[in-house]
Amino acid sequence: MKPSKGKNCYLSMRSKDFEWLRFKATELMSLASDTPITREKTNRWHSICYPVFNEFRQLFYHKNDRCLTAERLDALRIHDRAWAIWFGDCGSLVKNHVILNTHIWGESGTKVIHEYFDIMDYQPAIIRQRNNFRVKLGEEGSLKFWKLVTPTLDPFFNLQKSRTNIELR
Numbered sequence: 001m002k003p004s005k006g007k008n009c010y011l012s013m014r015s016k017d018f019e020w021l022r023f024k025a026t027e028l029m030s031l032a033s034d035t036p037i038t039r040e041k042t043n044r045w046h047s048i049c050y051p052v053f054n055e056f057r058q059l060f061y062h063k064n065d066r067c068l069t070a071e072r073l074d075a076l077r078i079h080d081r082a083w084a085i086w087f088g089d090c091g092s093l094v095k096n097h098v099i100l101n102t103h104i105w106g107e108s109g110t111k112v113i114h115e116y117f118d119i120m121d122y123q124p125a126i127i128r129q130r131n132n133f134r135v136k137l138g139e140e141g142s143l144k145f146w147k148l149v150t151p152t153l154d155p156f157f158n159l160q161k162s163r164t165n166i167e168l169r
Contacts, residue, residue, distance in 0.1 A: 009053035013045045015089075021045055024085060068109040073116045083145070084152035098142040103132035110135060117141065 003010065011031065015021040021043045025036060031047040038044045047053070059072060076082040090101035102110040110126055110133040117124035122145060123138025137145055 003049065006049050008049040008051050009057050010049045011047040011053055014042045016042050018043045020088060024088075027081070027085075066105055066109065068105050068112050070112055070116050070119075073113065080148050081152045084149035087145075087149050088153060093142070093146070096139050096142055098137040098145045099127070099129075100135045100137075101132065102135050105133075107133060120144075 011028070013021060013024060015024075018039075021037065025032065025045045028045075028047065031050065033046050033048050036045050036047070038046075061067060076086075086100065087098065092099050100113070102113050105113065113135050114124045114126050117135060117137060120141075122141025124141065125136045125138075127134045127136050
């Protein structure tokens, strides 16, 4: 986000789950404001305004619209933590299938995500839930994804894992 009178963007996150927000905030401590977490109707975290956030905005926005490319997704491949945070923010595990909420990227961005996971052989499908776009990974793809993200999410997601019947092989 860019302040109305500022020249540099900042990062802002919110979550109803205070522990999840705090988990993510520890990863970004060096970028945080003096009082980064506030409790309002929801919990919020704010960074300081930095020029680097302008660069990130240019990577994911075009004329104030979100824009996603396969190259941007590929940059995440080497960052298991990025996939884990994405799952933690808007993913679910339902009947051995990872489902990622992709509605903020619209239909075109969801197609890019689908194509990306298809190249990785995660057997993706685009589905709609409550009229919002999602990408659902196949069982084997979900297993690969889950093995990738759980080391980062542990111990935070031990409860989540205990509620699933996915078998880590």
